[in-house]
Amino acid sequence: MKRYAKVVFLLAALAIIFSLSGCGEAKPTIKVFNWGDYIDESVYEAFEKEYGIKVIYEDFTSNEDMYAKLVSGGVDYDVLFPSDYMIERLIKEDRLEKLNFDNIPNYKYIDERFKDLPYDPENEYSVPYFWGTLGILYNTKMVDEPVDSWDILWDQKYKKEIFMYASQRDSLGVALKKLGYSLNTRNEAELEEAKQLLIEQKPLVLAYMGDDIKDKMIGEEAALALVYSGDAVYATWENEDLAYAIPKEGTNLWFDAMVIPKGSKNKEGAEKFINWLCDPENALANAEYVGYSTPNKGAFDLLDDKLKNDKTAYPDGDIMEMGELFVDISDVIGLYNRIWDEVMTARD
Amino acid sequence: MKAKAKSLKKNAPAIPILVWIGFLVGVPLIFVVVLSFLSRDNLGNIVFKFSLDNYKRMFDPIYLRVFANSFLLAILTGFITLIIGYPVAYFTTRLKAKKRSFVTALIVLPFWVSSLLRTYGWVILLGKTGLINNVLVGLNIIDQPLNMMYKFSTTLIGTAYMLIPFMIIAVYNSVDKLDRSLLEASYDLGAGKWKTFFNITLPLTIPGISGGFTLVFIPSLGMFFVSDLLGGGRTVFLGNLINTQVTRGRNRPLAAAFSVGMIVLVVLVLLIYNRVTKNKGRELF
Numbered sequence: 235m236k237r238y239a240k241v242v243f244l245l246a247a248l249a250i251i252f253s254l255s256g257c258g259e260a261k262p263t264i265k266v267f268n269w270g271d272y273i274d275e276s277v278y279e280a281f282e283k284e285y286g287i288k289v290i291y292e293d294f295t296s297n298e299d300m301y302a303k304l305v306s307g308g309v310d311y312d313v314l315f316p317s318d319y320m321i322e323r324l325i326k327e328d329r330l331e332k333l334n335f336d337n338i339p340n341y342k343y344i345d346e347r348f349k350d351l352p353y354d355p356e357n358e359y360s361v362p363y364f365w366g367t368l369g370i371l372y373n374t375k376m377v378d379e380p381v382d383s384w385d386i387l388w389d390q391k392y393k394k395e396i397f398m399y400a401s402q403r404d405s406l407g408v409a410l411k412k413l414g415y416s417l418n419t420r421n422e423a424e425l426e427e428a429k430q431l432l433i434e435q436k437p438l439v440l441a442y443m444g445d446d447i448k449d450k451m452i453g454e455e456a457a458l459a460l461v462y463s464g465d466a467v468y469a470t471w472e473n474e475d476l477a478y479a480i481p482k483e484g485t486n487l488w489f490d491a492m493v494i495p496k497g498s499k500n501k502e503g504a505e506k507f508i509n510w511l512c513d514p515e516n517a518l519a520n521a522e523y524v525g526y527s528t529p530n531k532g533a534f535d536l537l538d539d540k541l542k543n544d545k546t547a548y549p550d551g552d553i554m555e556m557g558e559l560f561v562d563i564s565d566v567i568g569l570y571n572r573i574w575d576e577v578m579t580a581r582d
Numbered sequence: 583m584k585a586k587a588k589s590l591k592k593n594a595p596a597i598p599i600l601v602w603i604g605f606l607v608g609v610p611l612i613f614v615v616v617l618s619f620l621s622r623d624n625l626g627n628i629v630f631k632f633s634l635d636n637y638k639r640m641f642d643p644i645y646l647r648v649f650a651n652s653f654l655l656a657i658l659t660g661f662i663t664l665i666i667g668y669p670v671a672y673f674t675t676r677l678k679a680k681k682r683s684f685v686t687a688l689i690v691l692p693f694w695v696s697s698l699l700r701t702y703g704w705v706i707l708l709g710k711t712g713l714i715n716n717v718l719v720g721l722n723i724i725d726q727p728l729n730m731m732y733k734f735s736t737t738l739i740g741t742a743y744m745l746i747p748f749m750i751i752a753v754y755n756s757v758d759k760l761d762r763s764l765l766e767a768s769y770d771l772g773a774g775k776w777k778t779f780f781n782i783t784l785p786l787t788i789p790g791i792s793g794g795f796t797l798v799f800i801p802s803l804g805m806f807f808v809s810d811l812l813g814g815g816r817t818v819f820l821g822n823l824i825n826t827q828v829t830r831g832r833n834r835p836l837a838a839a840f841s842v843g844m845i846v847l848v849v850l851v852l853l854i855y856n857r858v859t860k861n862k863g864r865e866l867f
Contacts, residue, residue, distance in 0.1 A: 298626075298830055305627065394729060400815045401830060441732040441814020455710045455731075564832075565624045571831045579644040579818050 263288040264312040264503045267303075269490070270295060272315065272364075273511075274523035281510045287503045296401075304329070310497050312504035318489045319560040321360050322353040326562065330359045331494040337505035340512035343532035351489060352559055360491035361508050364526040366463040367549065367557055368404060368486040370479050371448075371470075376457035381479040384412040387458060388431070393438050397450060397459035400442040402574035403560060404486065405432060408460060411483045411558075418561040422569060429573045437582040451476060462488075464526035467547045471525075478546040480556055487557025489529070618838035626832025636839035645823070649843065652803050652820040655738060659802040660749075660795045662742040667749035667794065672783075674750075675757045686754070689747050697744055701811045704740055705731070708812075732814030740808040745801060749794035756790025757783070792858045800848050820844050 266278070270293040278289045292311075294300040297320040303309060304324075316324065324330050335341055344362060354360045372381050376395065379386075387396055387408070398405050407417035409428035419425060440456050448465040450456065452473045461469070466478035492508045494501055510516055514532030521528040521537065527547045528534055534542065541547060549556070563570060621633045639645065674685045692700060707713050708730040715727040730736060760783065768778040806821030815822070820840060827837035 296829065298832055301626075302829075302832070436816075439816070440729075441816060443810075443814060446811075450709075453709065453711050564626070567624060567626070567832065571827075571833065575818075575823075576644055578815065579647050582816075 261286065261288045262500060262503055263290055264500050264507055265290045265292070265310060266313045266507070267292050267294060267300060267311040268313075268315040269293060272490075272524055274519045277511065277516045277519050278507075280516075281507060284510070285503070285506055287500075287506065289507070304495060310499050311495055312498040312500050313507055314493050314495055315363055315490050316493065317560070318351065318353040318491070319562045321491060321493060323562040323564055324493065324495070325354065325359055329496055331496055331498060331501060332358045333361070333494060333508070334501075334505055337502060338509040338512065340509045340514075340532075343512055343514055343517070343530050345529050345531040345534070347554065348489070348529040352561070353489070354491070360493045361512060362489050362491045362529040363511065364464070364521075364524065365487070365489045365529050366526050366547075367480055367553070368407070368460065368462055368488070369466065370458060370481065371451050371461040371466045371476055372458045372479070373451070373454060373456075373473075373475050374477055375454075375475045381458075381477070382482050384408055384481045384483055387460070388412075388435055388438070390438065392457050394440045395457035396435075396439050397447045397456050398435075398439050398442050399447070399460050400444055402570055403563075404460065405442070405577075406570065406574060407486050407560075409435075411481070411485060414483065417486055417558055418563055420563065420566050420569075425569060425573045429577055432577045433580045436577070436580060442578070463546055464524065467525045467541075467544060470544075470546055480549060485557050487553060487559055489559070614838045614841050617835055618842050620835045622833055622835050626834070628834065633835075636836045639836060640839055640843055645840075648818050648820055648823050649847070651817050652844075653847065655734075655741060655809075655819060656799045656802040658738055659741045659745060660799045662738065663746045663749040663798050664753075664791060664795065666742075667746050668753050668791070671750045671753035671790075672757055674754055686751075689750050692747065698807055700744070701740055701808055704736075704743070705811055708736065708739075731812065732816055734813065734817050737809040737813035737817065737819075740812040741802040741805055744805060744808060745798040748797040748801075752794030752797055753787060753790045756787040756793070760786055789859045792855050796851055796855045799851050803844055803847065 264287055266289055268291065272293070273291075278291065281287070282289055294303065297317050300314065300316060301320060301323075304311065304314070321330070338361065341361060348362045348365065349357050351362070370381055370384075370386065372386075377386070377392075386392070387398075398408075403417070406425070406428050409431040410417045410419055410424065412431065413424070413427055415421075415424045415428070441450075443450070445465070447459050447461055448469045451459050451461070451469050454473070454475075461478075463478065466476075470476045470478060492511065494504045494508075498504055511520065512530060514530060514536055517528055517530035517533035518536045521530075521533050522541070525541075525547070528537075534548075617628070618636055619632055619634070621629045621631055621635060623629050670689075674682060674689075677685060705712070709715070710727045710729065710731070712730075714730070715724075718724045719727060764782055764786070765778055768782050773781065803819075804821045806819065806825045809815075809817065809819050809822055813819075820843075824837045824840050824844070827833045827840065831837075
């Protein structure tokens with residue numbers, strides 16, 4: 235019996251130690267949950283100095299990871315940076331706070347084109363942070379024809395010279411766009427067609443990967459790759475032979491935006507932080523650091539000419555015409571998962 | 583009663599460890615098993631409703647293929663590590679004490695570096711613009727770089743490399759414990775080196791071989807980062823499937839069912855291992 239008493243005592247002591255470590259914060263804090271390497275650290279350090287609010291910064295690697303952590307409970311983040319379809323889902327599930335725009339006067343710098351977006355049509359919950367497109371990164375030494383269509387990713391000439399994303403919505407989205415369908419389709423027949431197309435493509439694909447693709451392309455491991463524009467900006471700057479194209483069939487246009495989840499303990503501090511990131515100077519620092527396209531007009535005007543004129547990051551024409559935003563398809567996620575598993579497990 | 587109390591006293595130091603293991607292994611395991619019988623809603627949240635669907639789906643041909651892939655990878659990893667590892671272990675035991683501890687230190691040394699980092703090392707070696715291709719092209723041995731990455735065999739190289747120390751150590755221990763007088767007796771009776779090896783050494787080290795095989799087989803089922811980095815997602819293994827079901831697929835119950843399936847596979851291997859070593863024990867000692 236005595237032994238058990240000891241164990242209980244030890245456990246109790248441990249519990250007390252853990253609970254104590256959370257106390258003793260005199261300074262107000264905000265907890266920020268963002269993508270890895272997605273902010274210029276000096277920007278939030280300056281925020282801490284300016285407002286005396288401590289920023290606790292954590293990062294995630296995918297919307298799904300972020301979502302899992304958020305709904306697991308026991309977390310109290312104040313600012314999140316999810317993507318469009320995830321914001322739509324969080325709104326649907328009533329997990330987000332409405333923003334008080336009186337505390338975010340710098341919202342006026344956000345380009346009008348990036349307001350009223352489908353995931354937050356009334357602009358109540360989110361402030362865009364970065365945006366981009368999905369396209370083809372190619373090596374001009376290995377590809378000497380013009381790249382303007384997804385068809386090139388199905389060209390036998392480039393057997394084992396193609397990288398695809400290992401994420402289902404991106405790769406399926408490409409197949410759907412090539413077929414002329416919406417990349418948010420809920421139609422099983424259309425998805426089956428897309429699946430066939432991707433299985434057909436499999437022998438041509440060198441590998442299905444994630445963030446590594448940009449480094450592999452810089453290292454000239456393959457001729458063509460599916461990449462996001464932000465990665466393409468980085469890659470084309472690192473290797474001059476690389477170029478980026480948005481296919482004419484249309485592509486995915488995406489936004490990452492700042493939101494405040496329910497359960498935030500310092501909503502006002504969070505709004506101050508969002509406002510701080512919308513300040514043109516700060517947005518500029520982030521845009522230069524991250525390399526993705528800023529929706530902040532004030533920051534865009536301040537960009538140096540090289541980035542401002544980079545058609546990879548800031549393409550000409552009406553970007554809303556070129557791209558379709560992802561919509562939350564979690565009601566048919568089972569179908570998407572099955573289709574994708576069939577693609578990935580298929581033999582070439 | 584008295585004997586029981588005595589053995590309890592003797593085993594008392596083990597109790598905290600058992601509690602610790604029970605807590606950190608047992609509880610999560612129960613969690614996984616329970617989870618595998620639940621379902622999830624469209625948003626990926628767990629629904630507490632009993633269902634066998636996850637197990638039914640496991641027998642879908644596309645997923646059975648994943649099991650087969652993993653099984654093949656694990657078996658081949660076992661054989662390759664055995665073929666390379668056995669001679670290494672065998673000759674290490676023959677070395678003088680000083681050299682021997684140096685060699686064993688070398689065998690264990692890779693564990694000091696993160697396995698992820700070491701996998702990246704292979705990426706650098708095997709890539710189209712990697713070290714091996716650069717050297718071969720530079721020496722005009724080949725004119726086009728070889729495609730060595732993103733194949734089943736690339737993953738196999740990775741898992742075999744990662745796990746070979748386990749095989750070497752297991753075989754080493756069993757060769758080391760070998761009764762030398764048996765070998766001498768064999769030589770005295772006129773058997774040659776090879777005959778002695780196949781008739782005496784090999785049978786006596788089977789416990790070590792099967793132990794090493796088990797130690798290699800089991801982790802190779804779960805090394806999803808190796809196949810992610812070296813296999814390029816072209817062949818799906820159990821570890822990868824579970825990983826993607828939990829993260830991107832948001833289907834934790836299905837992932838749990840696959841985990842249970844994997845555990846069953848592992849238990850089968852352990853049972854075989856038990857049989858092999860037990861029989862040997864009875865026959866020989």
